[in-house]
Amino acid sequence: MSAVPRSDKPAGRFRRMLDRLSSSQTDLESEELREDADTAGCTRICDCHDRQIVTVTGTLRTVTLRPRAGVPALEAELFDGSAALDVVWLGRRSIVGIEPGRRLIASGRISMSRGRRVLFNPKYELRPLGRE
Numbered sequence: 001m002s003a004v005p006r007s008d009k010p011a012g013r014f015r016r017m018l019d020r021l022s023s024s025q026t027d028l029e030s031e032e033l034r035e036d037a038d039t040a041g042c043t044r045i046c047d048c049h050d051r052q053i054v055t056v057t058g059t060l061r062t063v064t065l066r067p068r069a070g071v072p073a074l075e076a077e078l079f080d081g082s083a084a085l086d087v088v089w090l091g092r093r094s095i096v097g098i099e100p101g102r103r104l105i106a107s108g109r110i111s112m113s114r115g116r117r118v119l120f121n122p123k124y125e126l127r128p129l130g131r132e
Contacts, residue, residue, distance in 0.1 A: 033081030103127035
């Protein structure tokens with residue numbers, strides 16, 4: 001075996017097909033989400049830093065209602081294939097279209113809370129459900 005990692009080798013058609021066949025469904029979905037973030041011109045979540053203004057895209061994994069200091073707060077976990085980000089809408093119990101599995105683009109200032117990236121009250125755009 002060579003010392004060069006597989007990802008550094010040039011990928012031919014056969015190698016790409018073999019990699020896709022041997023990859024898990026989760027890996028394939030993560031790769032698709034990373035490519036989607038790149039084509040949309042968004043920042044990958046893993047590259048976001050505290051207090052940075054960003055535009056990110058991904059799929060909502062979970063959506064929950066959690067009160068914060070007695071105020072309703074709708075929380076969702078956004079995943080883009082590289083990392084996860086908590087998106088929080090303060091004062092909202094629900095938002096039409098915000099549901100698990102939905103893709104969206106969100107913009108705002110990142111903050112860190114308990115070691116996790118959080119985006120409070122972002123501007124957002126819902127992405128189409130099906131492929132075009």
